[in-house]
Amino acid sequence: MAQLEMEGISKAFSGVKVLENVNFQVDSGEVVALLGENGAGKSTLMKILTGVYTADEGQILIDGEAVVVRTIRDAQDLGLGMIYQELNLFGNLSVAENFLVGREDKFKTLGFVNYPLLYEKVSATMETLNLNRNPKERLVNLSVGEQQLVEIGKALQQDVRFLIMDEPTSALSKAETDRLFEIVHALKAKGVGIIYISHRLEELFRVADRVTVLRDGRFIATVRTEETTERELVSLMVGRDIEDRYPHEQSTPGESILRAEKLKTSAIRDVSLEIRGGEIVGLGGLMGSGRTEVARALSGIDSLQSGKIVMEGRILHLRSPASAIRSGIVLVTEDRKNEGLLLPFTIRENLALPTLSHRSRLGLVRRQDERKNAEEWVGKLRIKTHSMEQATENLSGGNQQKVVIGKWLACKPKLLILDEPTRGIDVGAKQEIYQLMNQLKLEGKAVLMISSDLPELLGMSDRVYVMHEGTVRGELQGREMQQEAFMRLATGGEV
Amino acid sequence: MMQRIINTIKRYHLGPLIGLVILIFILSFATAKFFTFGNLRNVALQISVNALIAVGMTFVILTAGIDLSVGSTLALSAAIAAQLMVGHINPWLAGGAALFVGGLAGALNGVFVAYAGLAPFIVTLGTMTLFRGLTEIYTNGMPIFNLPRGFAGFGTGTFLAIPIPVWVMALVFVAAWVVLYRTTAGRRIYAIGGNERVAFLAGVPVKRYLVGVYVVSGILASLAGIILASRLGSAEPTAGVGYELDAITAVVLGGTSLMGGEGTLIGTLIGALILGTIDNGLNLLNVNSFYQDAVKGLIILAAIMLDRKKSAGR
Structure with missing residues (x-):
């Protein structure tokens, strides 16, 4: 002892x-x-x-x-x-x-x-x-x-x-x-x-x-x-009571925003799913089941070997993240340090990066516009900083994540894909991100959320697709959305 | 008080500038001739070729690349311009053709780096030898003389008492500064160097920009070659050997990180000035030429050590 x-x-x-x-x-x-x-x-x-x-x-x-x-x-x-x-x-x-x-x-x-x-x-x-x-x-x-x-x-x-x-x-x-x-x-x-x-x-x-x-x-x-x-x-x-850890909002889903039909890439096969406006769709599965790879296919990073992505009735041919962004699909990656942020760069610069061409005239960056954009998102997302000129590497994990989300929301996306949006951030910041997701949903945007945190995934989503070995094993909604049912699908079983 | 001074230096990357000021200060007292208009004008003229190459090198290094082929590109473009002029082509046209070839050489580097995914060091090591070889084939290993008199005026003439190459250098610096700090292209070049993956995922056409920075480097090396040929009155097949290292030295002295994404153009200008001032000062002090290189090397090492101390504190 x-x-x-x-x-x-x-x-x-x-x-x-x-x-x-x-x-x-x-x-x-x-x-x-x-x-x-x-x-x-x-x-x-x-x-x-x-x-x-x-x-x-x-x-x-x-x-x-x-x-x-x-x-x-x-x-x-x-x-x-x-x-x-x-x-x-x-x-x-x-x-x-x-x-x-x-x-x-x-x-x-x-x-x-x-x-x-x-x-x-x-x-x-x-x-x-x-x-x-x-x-x-x-x-x-x-x-x-x-x-x-x-x-x-x-x-x-x-x-x-x-x-x-x-x-x-x-x-x-x-x-x-x-x-x-x-x-x-x-x-x-x-x-x-x-x-x-x-x-x-x-x-x-x-x-x-x-x-x-x-x-x-x-x-x-x-x-x-x-x-x-x-x-x-x-x-x-x-230091205070939090009412509900996963504040789920009721909403009526609208029109289909994105439909994926039998997607096949080097890592996934036969993946079909649909996301409508005004809903948060969960995408779960064990690590290595292909969740992130679906996100990569939908956001133009991995190229399709077959299948099609239909957005608001139009077939998309995504060749790069740039073309996905133009089509209104953005991805908040799971790795904010290596894929989400230019760490030594300022909040202002990071928030403007994907939308730089909209903030320029004749190739010259309109600084006024860039600053206004930064102020807008720092305010809306309550990013805690004393200055827009702060380097993002000095922010806490939660605030870094908000900067990543902010830079993508500035693109005015139709579909926001969030891969592990609350990994490594504290309870307070998590709550704010959940509320933000709900707000986007109520605005009629489509949200696809990937998470390894099962209670979070089931608590925040309206429906959940469950992946197993590179393909969608099943879909859970309403009262079926329970951990046991999820795990059965995720390990290759039936509901 | 001391802390505040150090913070200001850190914030505005003033390390190289302070080094330059100290150097000028010492030389002004050590020799009567150093701090005269004539001599300073001479320093500016001396650094113009290196400074032009170093601007292009800054673009490349900001993307975490390197361009070793600039010295050979310089020789190749100078030879082409000279040969065309000897063949009675209008000097402006000949110069334009040389710049075009410089851009093409840069594009070749860029395509290998961006589309074939090869390491910039290896690609440009290869093209350095390739372009040198092409220059030797083109010139048959012989210098090209008898350039038109008007052309010589470009490198040796003055405007408002300032040598024309110094004006060219100033214009290029201003233009490059606008590109790097005021345009979307500049911002994206920094982003690529900061983290290529993040830039790609944010929709930046990374490959096109990578090709772009090598084209800029090639064109500026070519412009430097034209100026050099004009000043010397001839195009030498061995011109520009080792110039890539001088340019890299200027960029690094200026505080630009070889890892990309961090650094300034002003720093590069200061770096080139430090190199030119050291050369000039050692000459004025009558330092034995054998000792000059050794002294220069030591000063460079000292300067870079001071700079690293600064960044290690982050």
Whole structure:
């Protein structure tokens, strides 16, 4: 039995307090969730624990004794491991070599890498993770979920006593999430203390014993999961009651906006679906089922091998994203950092990018128009910034996502496709995005929403198409829209 | 106070400018001749060829590309202009033809980069040798002399006491500045360099723009070649060897990132001025020519280190 305690932790960056007198405690063999909106101070607290930052005040205690954690190395020596939300892996190396990097001394014989030993150790770790891959496989060939397991495996190999997991399920499918939870339970049984960070409340009830809530850098409360409710956690987290997590609005769907008939690309086949004005249509399925690929086909990124896309009665021939945008189809991609935003560029520039040609005369950009556009969307979407000239890399995840949505709404689309629109953003921003989706629906626009967050997908959509192995397995509407029915279709069964 | 000065420098990318000012300051005290109108005019004239190439190079580097073929393009276009003029073609027409060939050379680079998806470094490494070879074939390895007298006036003449090449350089800078900072094309070039994928998904015709920046680079290299031939009174098949590196140096000294999407045209001008000032200053100080290159290299390294310090603080 060991106990890890953080006591009276305070930290300020250039005069701004980000943590104030925070207490946190986890025992071995226990899972404690750390909950809070973006900017609540969770990451800073964890970075102090792992030696990335040093606290201004307060101390870290293990079994009641104060320890010094000044470097990442110190943290490792104390048995504190961390799995970051962003993958820190080498795609060009093999799975096994990813385990090797940074720990070369463990697999060294006379200065050479002892590959047999490495493969043996890595295979054993992969087995405990239920990751059925060849250790010699190049990492890029693994799915994002499998890569996440590799990250976990790396931490496991270091004999951690306390493991921090930062949003480990944000990129995982349901099956992969289940597998991860099994691993968490196994680790717990082995006596590892786990600090679990997630925005997905329903997960916390499955894995966590206790939940510690932070808000605005302050400790709010620690509650036992069996004695609390989602509703209570949300109100602790945001400091007020949120009526309905998925505010669904009734509406009467209008005319058909887009109809896809038997679409076939290199990744999907026989996909038919229809989206009408004034409705939010969900597109779900497990990771790798082809959801994103449908979005790519509809927005001109992947070319069709057969089938047709009909928009308001006209057949579209999409050759590029540019032609899809001209036809009124826009896609908010799941990867806002690499596909959605020019991170070092300003809010103003990002918001104007797809509509630049409408904001110019004789090729010259009309700055007035561009500024007005930026002000309009910053206002409408309530993007929190002090200036339009702020670089988007300095915004929080939720505000970044709003900029991406804003740049596409500026195109006045007929169909808005949202791929994982709330991934990695906090509860408050999620609510705003849901309300925005409802507002678009009431304005008569067509919305196609892809999400791995099942309650969100079923809660926000009017109808849901379920994908399985590259094709639409079925459609759920009305009272059929239940998690069980969804999972049966998503795993290839019948409703 | 110190912090505020540093912030201002960071914000407006003033690092290179401060370097230039320090350099001018030192040289003005070290030699009596440096800070005279005649000498400064000379520096401006000296840098005009490199500055023109560096403008085109800035366009290319902003898209995260590189153009190593500019020196060879310069020689090829100069040879074509000279040969046509020797054949009694009107100098304006001959110049136009040379610019056209420069644009074509750039388009070839661009097509390989954008449509064949090859790495810019490798494509232009190949065409650098190809264009040099074509120049040698075209000229039979011999310089072309006896250019018309009127043509020489283009490179050696003055207007309002300023050499014509300096006017050309100024005009090109202003035009390029308008394109990069006031047009949709400029904004899209920055966007492509910032993140090609994001630009493509936002409907930017990425391939066309990539071809475009190499065409700009080719045309400006060609213009530099015409000016050089006019100043020398001949077109040499070996002209412009190594010029691509001078241009890249000017761009990088000016704070433009080789990763694309970040940098300024003013920076490039300052970079070219720093290079020209170093050359000029070392000559005025009578530094042994063997030492000149070594000193120049050290100054460049120091300047880039200062610049990196600045960006590492982000």
